[in-house]
Amino acid sequence: MDQSGYIRVRNSQINYYKAVSLYYQTSAESYCLYKPAGGNLAEARIGQNKHPELYIQEQDRLFAIKEIQNGFNRQIADSIKTGNVFKVKATLCDLVEETLAEPRSGTLQALPETVDSLIAGYSEHPEILKTFASISFKDYTTVIHSVNVMALTLGYCFYSNFNIQKTKKIGLGALLHDVGKTQIPSSILKAPRRLSEDEFNIMKTHPAIGHKIIREKNKIGGAVALGALEHHEKLDGSGYPRGTRNISYVGQLLGIIDCYEALTNEDRPYRRARQPLETLKFLKEDVEIGKFNRDIFEKFCYSLI
Ligand SMILES: [Fe+2]
Numbered sequence: 001m002d003q004s005g006y007i008r009v010r011n012s013q014i015n016y017y018k019a020v021s022l023y024y025q026t027s028a029e030s031y032c033l034y035k036p037a038g039g040n041l042a043e044a045r046i047g048q049n050k051h052p053e054l055y056i057q058e059q060d061r062l063f064a065i066k067e068i069q070n071g072f073n074r075q076i077a078d079s080i081k082t083g084n085v086f087k088v089k090a091t092l093c094d095l096v097e098e099t100l101a102e103p104r105s106g107t108l109q110a111l112p113e114t115v116d117s118l119i120a121g122y123s124e125h126p127e128i129l130k131t132f133a134s135i136s137f138k139d140y141t142t143v144i145h146s147v148n149v150m151a152l153t154l155g156y157c158f159y160s161n162f163n164i165q166k167t168k169k170i171g172l173g174a175l176l177h178d179v180g181k182t183q184i185p186s187s188i189l190k191a192p193r194r195l196s197e198d199e200f201n202i203m204k205t206h207p208a209i210g211h212k213i214i215r216e217k218n219k220i221g222g223a224v225a226l227g228a229l230e231h232h233e234k235l236d237g238s239g240y241p242r243g244t245r246n247i248s249y250v251g252q253l254l255g256i257i258d259c260y261e262a263l264t265n266e267d268r269p270y271r272r273a274r275q276p277l278e279t280l281k282f283l284k285e286d287v288e289i290g291k292f293n294r295d296i297f298e299k300f301c302y303s304l305i
């Protein structure tokens with residue numbers, strides 16, 4: 001945002017704004033109403049074929065995010081119906097990115113609906129989630145990582161025949177497991193080298209921050225919040241943030257899938273992506289030395305087939 005109190009909106013999203021007013025810039029510091037609240041964007045066109053660059057007022061920001069989330073959710077549901085996997089994933093990544101921009105303001109509330117659509121869509125188009133995690137985009141970000149972890153986790157839940165309610169909770173926990181990273185400086189998140197001890201200590205705060213954001217700011221509790229808190233814990237007590245050996249089922253499951261996803265992608269510029277089979281062999285070593293739950297790991301391997 002600039003000093004004016006107006007925020008530029010992305011062209012690809014302008015059709016989602018129904019109840020929010022849109023503005024266009026007339027000079028360096030002045031803005032005019034383009035589409036009134038509740039008005040129709042198609043009728044707002046002022047002579048030219050294309051809409052100009054459009055803005056919302058800063059005070060409408062949270063409301064605008066909710067309108068975008070609704071629009072994305074409708075788009076995801078439509079793309080699932082037509083079986084367009086790439087579109088589903090791209091829209092989902094946009095939705096999660098938009099949502100994570102304000103995770104402390106209660107905006108995570110829109111995500112359960114998204115996970116519902118994906119679960120409902122899976123029964124009709126199982127191939128969608130199966131191929132989901134293998135669709136890659138150019139830049140590997142926390143958003144893409146989270147969406148991939150969710151797709152792999154839903155695959156595990158379907159393989160395990162969990163009921164819808166349990167699947168929904170665990171899937172949402174997977175999507176939000178790294179929400180605490182939104183509060184970590186990007187200089188640390190995107191560092192093109194190994195982190196220093198101090199930097200790593202800051203990075204290690206993301207599970208507790210995520211837990212707090214989910215529970216306190218968004219009033220989502222239970223398994224979802226525990227998944228964020230415990231996904232870096234290990235059964236031999238060598239994990240963080242608490243170093244506990246007493247880890248919830250969701251925490252143990254997300255711990256394995258989180259590692260698998262990060263290792264099969266280039267999550268750090270200095271680290272090459274590994275092949276799935278090579279990654280599973282690598283993770284099996286951690287099972288042998290008591291860091292990961294053997295039963296969950298084996299089920300996860302089968303769920304990938
Ligand atoms: Fe994490």
Ligand SMILES: [Fe+2]
Nearest residue numbers: 145177178258
């Ligand atoms: Fe993660």
